[in-house]
Amino acid sequence: MARGAAVHGFADDRHRVGPVDETQLRELIPRVLAVLVHRGADFATAEDVVQEALIRAVETWSERPPDDPKGWLITTAWRRYIDLARSDAARRDREHAIGTEPPPGPTESADDTLQLYFLCAHPSLSPASAVALTLRAVGGLTTRQIAQAYMVPEATMAQRISRAKRTVSDVRLDQLGDLRAVLKVLYLVFNEGYSGDVDLASEAIRLARQLFASTDDPEVAGLLALFLLHHARRDARTRADGSLVPLAEQDRGLWRTDLIAEGVNVLQAALARDRLGEYQAQAAIAALHADAQTAEETDWVQIVEWYDELVALTDSPVARLNRAVAIGEADGPQAGLAALAELDPSLPRHTAAVAYFHERAGDVETAADLYAKAAEQAHSMAERNHLTLRAATLRRG
Template sequence: MSALDPTLVRELAPQVIGVLVRRGADFASAEDAVQEALLAAHEQWGEQPPHDPRAWLVTVAWRRHVDLVRSDASRRAREERLHHEPPPGPAAASDDTLWLYFLCAHPSLSPSAATALTLRALGGLTTRQIAEAHLVPEATMAQRISRAKRTLADVPLEVPGDLATVLRVLYLVFSEGYAGEVDLAAEAIRLARRLVALTDEPEVRGLLALFLLHHSRRAARRDAEGRLVPLPEQDRALWDRRLAAEGIDLLQDALARDRLGEYQAQAAVAALHADALRAEETDWVQVVEWYDELVALTGSPVHRLNRAVAVGEADGGAAGLRALRELDLSLPRYAAVAAHLHERAGDLADAARLYAEAAAAATRTDERDHLTRQAARLAPHRRDP
């Protein structure tokens, strides 16, 4: 017996869930039944899957669902209806994946629950894989997914989440990074590609463009010892130019539709970095202009913080510090940005102090180690209190 092709599983799982729900199963029962069908496939398919794997999974999952309904004494009426209905015909070739995207991103779910459920139902990942990727115990993730499914059990299926929520969930999946057995960044790209194929909205293309442009730099983000390498210091020969070119093409297509959104603007910033063969060739003036667009679109303090960095690169550290003074000191990464801008302005003593403060506040080990190295580099310039 060989393991199921994970690509095939991730493609078919949401389709089969959609078929069961369209036939009358609630989302939670459908998802459970499909997981059991996938387990049966793993045990029975061996080296050669059936001629029509999707139809096989639909048949087995529907039987599992009917068995579950019949075993539930509190749902006898529904059991009777299912018992007397003729067996369902062949599954239609329609793809309910887009509808499931919206259901998994329902506004009644928290972002963390929506992310986990999307990975389970649409990504075909196991609870263990999702837990490892999120660095939480498997039991904790199982409870999170179970609560999410129970929440959706009371949601009318004609009231799904909106596109903005779907995109935010995919953005969160991508941002989880590369921990665990499954590369969530690659998984977010796979899911975003499917979403692009299902809808013509420019922001969907903008999001995929953003993913591809960031992912194109992945090989250069860490050195041989696994330490973070800042963008200006990365070996750009390691960047995946094919991925970057695909991202830029998607971005240009989205921008041509003249409906600018947050993800398109973020992708435009990433594209400007991709265009620069050397860090010093980056068009920081345009980067600042795109951050102006982002601030106008969202008002996000995170974008304001990144804008201050861009201003510092375009007009000097002192100008960046003036932009930074408009922001709340309690913002995450504020001290790290202030340290960088003080260094750009030639104030190495304050930069050393601020790098040390940022390192102490960092929540990720790799980021803390990087900031500690920066503080140590400037330690000779630090003034004792």
């Protein structure tokens, strides 16, 4: 079998066939793949045979869907794996070990999906490779979709995913992995936002929901709440021309109250367990922003307190920067400038924050110069345009 061929076939077929539920198929992918790996299949081959099973599903389910879709996919993929093992002379010893039937004991539990998350976030993988493999194996996205989302050539992404699969192909799923690494991978996915035809923010929420259903760890709940609360403000973050809208200027009528309510409920249940983590702290800050009917009503004093918690948990330079900004909002621009002066000026957005508080303090000339400097340091075109426009506005005014 040509490795990877099934991926593109499924990508083409699934958009062509109507009666097959694409969402259902994508949600089954990690569960089926995890079962095969748990039974002893190497990761790369398991992923290939699952894709072949998906193609067969698209071809046959439109006429008569099975009563047990997951069981059908597992059986079809496992039989294909056995056929490959038998036909490959280099795998004859392995074939004797795995036999033709799955090993005894429960292998189709929800824990299998959780183990797959751990595998994709294995410490031997770079963050970029872990993200790509998670989107491929757990998210069910095609290589083309992932490449478009990260704006790299499809061949480059295919090589990255292939190397990642080879790296974890011999990793056994007989012990727990690092849940914090899994959460970090999903956090990276969410922060990519939207690009191409894949909405990575929505995809990260979908995967976080899966993980939330598989474990009762309060930090998983905190991460899901954080995603929901941030995503609720998405429609208000940009104007029709693509320019950024600062939080204080956003039309709060565009914020999605359903996501805010869900996020707050998930967060409250997590905080009640009294096992605070960094994602719960970040979600609490997002919830305070969401709770304010206007920018002026924002409880900045309490936000500073939550940033104190976050800094204590992570000692993150970015958290310290955001805490300094919150201090300036709570206690005035001079307090904000004093807090920023204690931090490394090379931090991302440090210059923009200093410019903002100089503007608040009435020193518009200094603010304009700093906004222009911050624009040169910006990491995105939208941010650069926003800061450049702010500098020009102050200089005209």
